[in-house]
Amino acid sequence: MTLYHCGSHSEEEHNSSFTVVRCVPPLSPSWAPLCSSSLGGGSLLCLLSAFSPQGASVSWEVDGQELADTGASQSSVEQQKSGLYSSSSVLSLSEDSWQQGQLFSCRVHHHGHTQVQSLQRSQC
Numbered sequence: 001m002t003l004y005h006c007g008s009h010s011e012e013e014h015n016s017s018f019t020v021v022r023c024v025p026p027l028s029p030s031w032a033p034l035c036s037s038s039l040g041g042g043s044l045l046c047l048l049s050a051f052s053p054q055g056a057s058v059s060w061e062v063d064g065q066e067l068a069d070t071g072a073s074q075s076s077v078e079q080q081k082s083g084l085y086s087s088s089s090v091l092s093l094s095e096d097s098w099q100q101g102q103l104f105s106c107r108v109h110h111h112g113h114t115q116v117q118s119l120q121r122s123q124c
Helices: 095-100
Strands: 005-013 016-024 030-038 041-051 057-062 072-074 085-093 103-110 113-120
Touching: 041 057, 041 095, 041 103, 057 072, 057 085, 085 095, 085 103
Parallel strands: none
Antiparallel strands: 005 016, 030 041, 041 085, 057 103, 072 085, 103 113
């Protein structure tokens, strides 16, 4: 069974007003992790795009261990002209944390579905 999410908005055209109802199945975020390193540590960026409805969240893992106090910041969700949403999360790590970790993972949670993508530190 597929659950559809519906939204509506009013429009006016030729002196008439009407309500537009749009129903779509939930779309999982398409996303990609990016990273950069410097002498002071490293940063990872997880970009989420083209998802609906709202409600995607991100958690981070280093070497398979979820980070409880991550120092990560997630941007506000933005609605695109297409009606789909986008967001991002940035994880900033100290030099010690960056050097100790080998595998960095961005875990995206969206309406009961979870996707994980990982990067090796050597890929940055």
